[in-house]
Amino acid sequence: MHNLGLLFDVDGPLASPVSRTIAIDSIVSDLVTLATAGVPIAFITGRSDAFIRDQVISPLLDNGLADALAGEHSRMFGVFEKGASWAPIGSHGMSEVTVDESVALPEPVAREIRALVASDFSHTMFFDETKRAMISVEQNTDVAHDAYLADQGRFNDAAFAVLVRNGLGVRYGERESPDSAGAVPFRLDPTIISTDIESVQLDKDRGAERALGYFESLGPLPRLWRSVGDSRSDYLMADHLHAAGYEVAHVDVRPTDGILERPYRVIVEGELIHDEAGAAFLSYWVDKLQLR
Structure with missing residues (x-):
């Protein structure tokens, strides 16, 4: 060896x-x-x-x-x-x-994020249907990176609002919204080509x-x-x-x-x-x- x-x-x-x-x-x-x-x-x-x-x-x-x-x-x-x-x-x-499965996001939240991408952001990004536990939204390969970045911030704000509206505790950068128990089990994690919405345990x-x-x-x-x-x-x-x-x-x-x-x-x-x-x-x- x-x-x-x-x-x-x-x-x-x-x-x-x-x-x-x-x-x-x-x-x-x-x-x-x-x-x-x-x-x-x-x-x-x-x-x-x-x-x-x-x-x-x-x-x-x-x-x-x-x-x-x-x-x-x-x-x-x-x-x-x-x-x-x-x-x-x-x-x-x-x-x-x-x-x-203990770290997976609720399916209703995934459906709402999918619909958000389809209605407002499909020209620059897509919803990754292959993820089993986290939610990922990724830059379209035929889109210039600057165009994606211009939309990524707006998507992140909208996705943060979706999680808050569904009662999930979530963190995004310096912003934090606890759930009803005071916990923050999820986060938004932007990368250069995507945004992941995931358990903080991952x-x-x-x-x-x-x-x-x-x-x-x-x-x-x-x-x-x-x-x-x-x-x-x-x-x-x-x-x-x-x-x-x-x-x-x-x-x-x-x-x-x-x-x-x-x-x-x-x-x-x-x-x-x-x-x-x-x-x-x-x-x-x-x-x-x-x-x-």
């Missing part, structure tokens, strides 16, 4: 934030190479299981993942919707998905804990880990690893948003960002472990 484990956010480090697909071929081949070598790999993402199945696992299977995960030491796992659902990934692809440290628990059930874990992401919240993956006593560094593929101060090393890939930085990171480790 190589002394390396990997936790990846998907949008940014692996999938292009423009095309929402894995656009760099070497990312696919290097992931398969590392999986073949027995490196445990987890995808810790806010994306749905359907997105990961179609946009990540499918191209990996087309490029040899089935053989890569056929070995007894191979380990791959997916945590979706920031920890609301999860599934092992094996030689036949993604196994049955487990959903934590985040990348929860996903990292879930993935490590699965990997540990299959055998001893490496001591050296790398987490890779493009958002400040992605540092939480490395936070969990560091607190658990592992040797960890976090790879920030969008450092212009601000590199966070942490007790572990933060790595940037020179001037490269997003999936180009992700591709460089993977290439480095394939070479370092002499897997070519």
Whole structure:
């Protein structure tokens, strides 16, 4: 077993934030190479299981993942919707998905947000029908980013009002509206291409804990880990690893948003960002472990 484990956010480090697909071929081949070598790999993402199945696992299977995960030491796992659902990934692809219904938003609220998008915002964004627990509204791929950003703030305000009107406690930035019990169990979390409406219990440290628990059930874990992401919240993956006593560094593929101060090393890939930085990171480790 190589002394390396990997936790990846998907949008940014692996999938292009423009095309929402894995656009760099070497990312696919290097992931398969590392999986073949027995490196445990987890995808810790806010994306749905359907997105990961179609946009990540499918191209990996087309490029040899089935053989890569056929070995007894191979380990791959997916945590979706920031920890609301999860599934092992094996030689036949993604196994049955487990959903934590305790963190799901009420269906009437989802229906109202869906209707809001259809009536007022469909020219710049769409309602993600694949989410099982959270609500996500995402930029249309054929819309200029500036046009999306111009609407995103208005959508966020309107969505906040929907949750308040339905009696749900919700936080959005500095704004907070508790429910009748004084609790605030949900939040609006805007990203560069979407707004997620989600339980406050969901985040990348929860996903990292879930993935490590699965990997540990299959055998001893490496001591050296790398987490890779493009958002400040992605540092939480490395936070969990560091607190658990592992040797960890976090790879920030969008450092212009601000590199966070942490007790572990933060790595940037020179001037490269997003999936180009992700591709460089993977290439480095394939070479370092002499897997070519």
